Amino acid sequence: MGVRVQTDPFNAGAELKTFSSVQTNAGAVVTFTGIVRDLPDNPLAFMEIEHYPGMTEKALEKICDTAIERWKLADALVIHRYGKLTAGEDIMMVATASKHRKDAFEAAEFLMDYLKSRAPFWKKEHAKDGADWVAQRSEDEDALNRW
Amino acid sequence: MGVRVQTDPFNAGAELKTFSSVQTNAGAVVTFTGIVRDLPDNPLAFMEIEHYPGMTEKALEKICDTAIERWKLADALVIHRYGKLTAGEDIMMVATASKHRKDAFEAAEFLMDYLKSRAPFWKKEHAKDGADWVAQRSEDEDALNRW
Amino acid sequence: MINVLYFAWVRERIGLPREEIETNAQTVRELIAELSAREERYAAAFEDLESLRVAVDQELVDFDASLSGVREVAFFPPMTGG
Amino acid sequence: MINVLYFAWVRERIGLPREEIETNAQTVRELIAELSAREERYAAAFEDLESLRVAVDQELVDFDASLSGVREVAFFPPMTGG
Numbered sequence: 145m146g147v148r149v150q151t152d153p154f155n156a157g158a159e160l161k162t163f164s165s166v167q168t169n170a171g172a173v174v175t176f177t178g179i180v181r182d183l184p185d186n187p188l189a190f191m192e193i194e195h196y197p198g199m200t201e202k203a204l205e206k207i208c209d210t211a212i213e214r215w216k217l218a219d220a221l222v223i224h225r226y227g228k229l230t231a232g233e234d235i236m237m238v239a240t241a242s243k244h245r246k247d248a249f250e251a252a253e254f255l256m257d258y259l260k261s262r263a264p265f266w267k268k269e270h271a272k273d274g275a276d277w278v279a280q281r282s283e284d285e286d287a288l289n290r291w
Numbered sequence: 292m293g294v295r296v297q298t299d300p301f302n303a304g305a306e307l308k309t310f311s312s313v314q315t316n317a318g319a320v321v322t323f324t325g326i327v328r329d330l331p332d333n334p335l336a337f338m339e340i341e342h343y344p345g346m347t348e349k350a351l352e353k354i355c356d357t358a359i360e361r362w363k364l365a366d367a368l369v370i371h372r373y374g375k376l377t378a379g380e381d382i383m384m385v386a387t388a389s390k391h392r393k394d395a396f397e398a399a400e401f402l403m404d405y406l407k408s409r410a411p412f413w414k415k416e417h418a419k420d421g422a423d424w425v426a427q428r429s430e431d432e433d434a435l436n437r438w
Numbered sequence: 439m440i441n442v443l444y445f446a447w448v449r450e451r452i453g454l455p456r457e458e459i460e461t462n463a464q465t466v467r468e469l470i471a472e473l474s475a476r477e478e479r480y481a482a483a484f485e486d487l488e489s490l491r492v493a494v495d496q497e498l499v500d501f502d503a504s505l506s507g508v509r510e511v512a513f514f515p516p517m518t519g520g
Numbered sequence: 521m522i523n524v525l526y527f528a529w530v531r532e533r534i535g536l537p538r539e540e541i542e543t544n545a546q547t548v549r550e551l552i553a554e555l556s557a558r559e560e561r562y563a564a565a566f567e568d569l570e571s572l573r574v575a576v577d578q579e580l581v582d583f584d585a586s587l588s589g590v591r592e593v594a595f596f597p598p599m600t601g602g
Contacts, residue, residue: 155308156307156308156311156320157304157305157306157307157308157309157311158304158308159304160303160304160307160322160324161302161303161304161305162304164303164304164324164326164381165379167326168329168379169328169329170326170328171325171326171327171328172323172324172325172326173303173322173323173324173326174321174322174323174324174399175307175320175321175322175324176319176320176321176392176395176396177307177311177319177320177321177322178318178319178392178602179311179314179317179318179319179320180318181316181317181318181390182315182316194527194528194531196525196527196575196578196594196596198578199575199578199579199594202578203578224601232312232315234311235602236601236602243328245323245325245400245403245520246430246434248323249323249396249399249400249403252321252396253392253396256392256396256602259601259602260599260600260601260602261598261599261600261601262580262599262601263599263601263602264527264575264594264596264599264601265599265600265601265602266527266528266596266597266599266600267600268528277528277529277597277600278600279598279600280597280598280599280600283393284600285598287393325520341445341446342519343443343445343493343496343512343514345496346493346496346497346512349496350496371519382520383519383520392602403520406519406520407517407518407519407520408516408517408518408519409498409517409519410517410519410520411445411493411512411514411517411519412517412518412519412520413445413446413514413515413517413518414518415446424446424447424515424518425518426516426518427515427516427517427518432516
């Protein structure tokens with residue numbers, strides 16, 4: 145199980161390769177990668193991600209432990225960046241490994257739903273017209289209800 | 292959109308990197324990688340995958356087209372190997388790119404469910420005690436009902 | 439003349455991957471009956487239709503599908519991709 | 521003494537990322553009332569509790585959580601990770 149919170153870029157492809165190669169008895173690996181999107185009408189200068197050092201790591205480890213136990217995962221990984229990012233950069237990724245694809249998919253979705261609304265990260269979009277904190281989407285809060 | 296049916300190994304990590312890097316407006320990329328599992332009580336010598344050349348490519352392209360249209364995906368990729376594979380090797384992968392994570396996840400699960408039971412591949416496990424064709428799991432057939 | 443293909447254990451039971459067949463069968467079901475009557479190995483392969491799938495010109499169909507104008511028929515067990 | 525942390529627009533409205541506060545507040549809600557009474561920038565930040573979240577010793581809690589024995593309280597908007 146791995147949790148990494150960092151400013152440095154990461155290579156999602158290399159992470160998948162490493163994560164997969166250590167799985168000896170899991171036939172299914174699912175990854176999610178979140179990428180900074182450009183703003184449709186107002187080009188993004190950069191995105192700034194703030195987090196709560198200490199609580200972030202604890203929250204992510206707890207979310208991973210819960211997922212591993214609930215879906216009997218062989219392994220789980222969460223990487224999340226903070227600091228300044230530009231459009232096209234990878235923000236974060238999760239990876240899950242399991243015997244069966246259903247568990248790997250569900251656990252990855254669960255991790256993402258919790259990460260979105262329960263891990264202490266906040267995004268601010270800096271564009272030509274000014275800067276705005278990204279508001280929580282009500283769908284993201286609702287998404288938690290299914291777990 | 293890409294569909295590849297091949298005997299050669301592929302590098303899932305490198306594929307994810309390439310797939311992600313061409314997405315300009317999709318914030319969410321999901322991948323599934325299927326890995327040959329060893330047999331718990333009877334070590335696997337190798338797995339042999341047979342397919343139906345011609346029909347396989349057509350079936351995979353059709354499944355991808357359906358997923359792209361239904362979930363308004365920015366992109367989709369399917370790679371599937373055939374021939375002889377040993378435990379730990381990657382059998383196949385799918386990747387989906389979308390604006391929102393829900394669509395990317397659902398489309399990847401849809402692709403996997405269809406691939407499992409509607410793409411003309413057959414697996415035979417060769418172990419010390421003999422060789423057996425892998426039977427379809429009833430859960431795999433049932434999984435199609437939700438789409 | 440129809441090109442008939444066999445995959446996986448259907449291929450193994452029948453003992454060949456493909457053959458050309460001259461037939462007047464109107465449907466897949468009639469073709470199966472014709473082949474099964476021909477030799478024991480065909481009868482064994484086609485014994486349980488529940489465990490068989492069929493594609494006509496590379497599209498999955500059911501056993502009552504017409505063979506009119508068809509060039510290729512393939513028989514195989516349920517697929518196990520992924 | 522409680523270490524009080526502010527993140528995102530809560531930090532911006534209050535104008536600082538953290539401070540040490542001497543308080544007799546028994547609950548988070550009482551601490552909020554105390555701070556809001558202190559200065560306008562606090563009142564502005566704590567105006568709408570619906571749009572605020574709070575963590576006590578790095579665990580999410582609700583506003584009625586006790587402050588007994590607590591060393592760290594953090595206020596922030598709904599999280600937007602992922």
